[in-house]
Amino acid sequence: MKKLILITLFSTLFIFSGCDTLNQYAGAINQTVGTPSSTEMSLGLKQALEFGTNYSAERLSAKDGYLGNLAVKILMPPEAQKVENTLRSIGLNSLCDNVITSLNRAAENAAIEAKPIFVNAIKQMSFQDVSNILLGQQDAATLYFKRTTSIALADKFRPIINNSLNKVGATRYWGDLTSRYNKIPLVKPINTDLAGYVTDKAIDGMFIEIAQEELKIRQNLAARSTSLLQKVFGYADRQK
Template structure:
C-alpha cells in the first residue's frame, strides 16, 4: 500500500510538472544546440516551409484531397445554394452530387502545380522575411505566401481548372444545374463564373492546409524532423518568451 502511494505521488508530481517541463524543452534544446547563425536560420526556415508547402500540395492533389477533406471541400457557390436546395427538393440529388465531385476533382488536378510557385517564393525570401516569419505570429509564413503567391497561383490554376472542369464533366453538370434551375418560374437566373469560383476556393484550401502545417511545426516538437529545424525553432521559441 505504501509502495502504491509512493508511485501515485510520483505520477502526480510528474503530471503537474509536465506542463512546465514541456515549456522548458525548447530552452533546453536551444542551450544544447546553441544559437543558430543567420545562415542556419534562413536554411532552417526555408527547409520547414518547403516541407510544409510540398506536403500540403501533395495531400490536396491526391484523389479526394479536396473532396474528402471537409475543411476545404468545394461546395456549390454561395449564390447558388438556393439552386442546390431547389434541385434536391425535387429529387435531383445525383445531379448536385456529380457537380460537387467534379468541382473538387478540378481543384485536385491543379493543386500539384503549386509546388514550384512556393519554391520560387521561398528562394526569394530575404533575411528580413525569414526573421519576421520565424519570430512572428503563428501564421506569419502563411500570410507571406498569400501576399507573394496568390496572383501566380491564380494564373497557374485557372487554365488547369478550366480544362479540368470540362474534362471531369463539371461544365456540363453546371450547365445542367443552372439551366434546370433557370427554367423554374419566378427565379433569378444564376450566372456564376465557375472557373473563377473553383480557382479561388482551391487556393483558399491550399492556404488553409499550409496554415495547419505551419502551426504544427511551431507547436509540435515532434514535427521538427531534422537537427537544423530543432535548433532554429527552439531558438524561435526561446525568443518569444
C-alpha cells in the same frame, strides 16, 4: 569465477554504452540551444516551409484530397445553394453530388502545380522576410505565401481547372442547372464564373493546409525532424 568475470564485463559494457547514449542525447540537446546564425535561420525556415508546402500540395493533389477533407472541400457556390436544395428535395441528389465531386476533382488536378510556385517564393525570401516569419505570429508564413503566390497560383490553376471541368462534364452540367433555374420567374439569375470560383476555393484550401503545417512545426516538437529545425525553432520558442 568465469561467471563473475562475465558479469563484470557486461556491466562495464553497459556503463560505456550508457555513457555514449547520454553523450548523444546531450549533443542533440546542444543542437537546440544557442542563437542560430543568420544562415542557419534562413536555411532552417526555408527547409521547414519547403517540407510543409510540398506535403500540402501532394496531399491535396491525391484522390479525395479536397473532396475527402471537410476543411477544404469545395461545395456549390453560395448563390447556387438554393438551387441545390431544390434539386435535392425532388430526389436529384446524384446530380448535385456529381457536380460537387467534379469541382473537387478539378481542384485536385491543379494542386500539384503549386509546388514550384511555393519553391520559387521561398527562394525569393530576404533575411528580413525570414526573421519576420520565424519570430512573427503563428500564421506569418501562410500570410507571406498569400501575399507572394496568390496571383501566380491563380494563373497556373485556372486553365487546369477549366480543362478539368470541361473534361468531366461539370461545365455542361452546371450550365444546364443554371439555365433551368434562371428561367424560373422572378428569381435572381445565377451568373457564376465556375472556373474562377473553383480556382479561388482551391487556392483557399491550399492556404488552409499550409497554415496547418505551419502550426504543426511551430507547436509540435516531434515535427522538427532535423537538428537544424530544432535549433532554429527552439530559438524562436525562446523569443516568445
